[in-house]
Amino acid sequence: MIDYYFIMVPMVYLAFAVFFIGILFQILKLLTTPRQLTTLQIFPAKKPSWLYILADTFLLPTVRKHKPVLWVFLMLYHIAFLLLIFGHIELISDIRIFQIIPHEVFLGKGFVGVTLTVCLTYLLFRRFKSPYREISVPEDFFLLILLLFTVLSGGHMNWAANWSEYGFDISIEDYREYLSSMISLKPAIPEMIADSPHQIIMVLHIFFANLFLIFFPFSKIMHSFFALPLNKLRRG
Numbered sequence: 001m002i003d004y005y006f007i008m009v010p011m012v013y014l015a016f017a018v019f020f021i022g023i024l025f026q027i028l029k030l031l032t033t034p035r036q037l038t039t040l041q042i043f044p045a046k047k048p049s050w051l052y053i054l055a056d057t058f059l060l061p062t063v064r065k066h067k068p069v070l071w072v073f074l075m076l077y078h079i080a081f082l083l084l085i086f087g088h089i090e091l092i093s094d095i096r097i098f099q100i101i102p103h104e105v106f107l108g109k110g111f112v113g114v115t116l117t118v119c120l121t122y123l124l125f126r127r128f129k130s131p132y133r134e135i136s137v138p139e140d141f142f143l144l145i146l147l148l149f150t151v152l153s154g155g156h157m158n159w160a161a162n163w164s165e166y167g168f169d170i171s172i173e174d175y176r177e178y179l180s181s182m183i184s185l186k187p188a189i190p191e192m193i194a195d196s197p198h199q200i201i202m203v204l205h206i207f208f209a210n211l212f213l214i215f216f217p218f219s220k221i222m223h224s225f226f227a228l229p230l231n232k233l234r235r236g
């Protein structure tokens with residue numbers, strides 16, 4: 001059997017190192033950039049400004065006004081992504097606060113993956129059409145395709161576990177054993193994963209996720225860190 005150790009262990013550490021160091025580097029780069037002399041402020045200023053800052057950042061009112069269909073997909077995508085982050089944290093261990101709505105990991109029995117797949121497909125195909133095609137660059141397609149591959153492979157495992165009559169041979173306990181060993185810096189791939197005929201789908205998921213994490217700090221997804229401060233500049 002092929003040994004996927006490199007993708008499941010060293011590449012994961014490398015991906016997380018690039019992810020965290022890259023983000024820190026980008027934040028420091030921004031903080032040391034000379035101050036912009038022109039203002040980005042929106043006039044007339046509305047009060048209370050903190051409410052408008054939060055609303056602009058999380059409710060995307062301009063998109064809602066001009067592109068309501070895009071807005072629906074963007075909101076669904078971001079909500080599902082948040083649930084996805086919670087789900088991956090729960091893959092490591094039980095978190096009591098996340099169980100406010102009692103559920104098995106992941107919340108939604110596969111619908112988080114479905115929602116992300118539908119939204120990413122929409123966001124990708126939208127760029128095939130004019131005028132978005134003309135203003136799209138290869139990075140836009142690369143990012144969406146990479147995310148789609150990651151979500152489809154992760155979703156596949158969860159859909160098989162939830163929706164297939166036969167279930168999925170790798171269990172949450174096996175994932176937990178693997179992830180805990182990674183966190184405690186004593187990496188070990190449990191037998192159930194190493195010997196599973198379905199290991200390849202997990203390896204593909206981790207491979208695409210690693211690429212995504214490595215690419216993250218150098219891509220437009222950095223907006224997840226900069227959207228709030230930018231809106232603060234505009235409304236502050």
Ligand code: HEM
Binds near residue numbers: 114
């Ligand atoms: C190295 C980092 C990652 C690891 C080890 C990992 C591992 C996993 C595992 C084991 C599952 C299956 C859980 C189950 O069957 O119940 C899963 C599900 C999933 N993963 Fe990941 N993942 C990683 C990063 C990511 C990233 C970066 C994304 C997306 C950008 C992602 C998207 C998904 C999705 C969409 C699901 C299915 C959720 C659902 O259908 O409810 N994963 N992940």
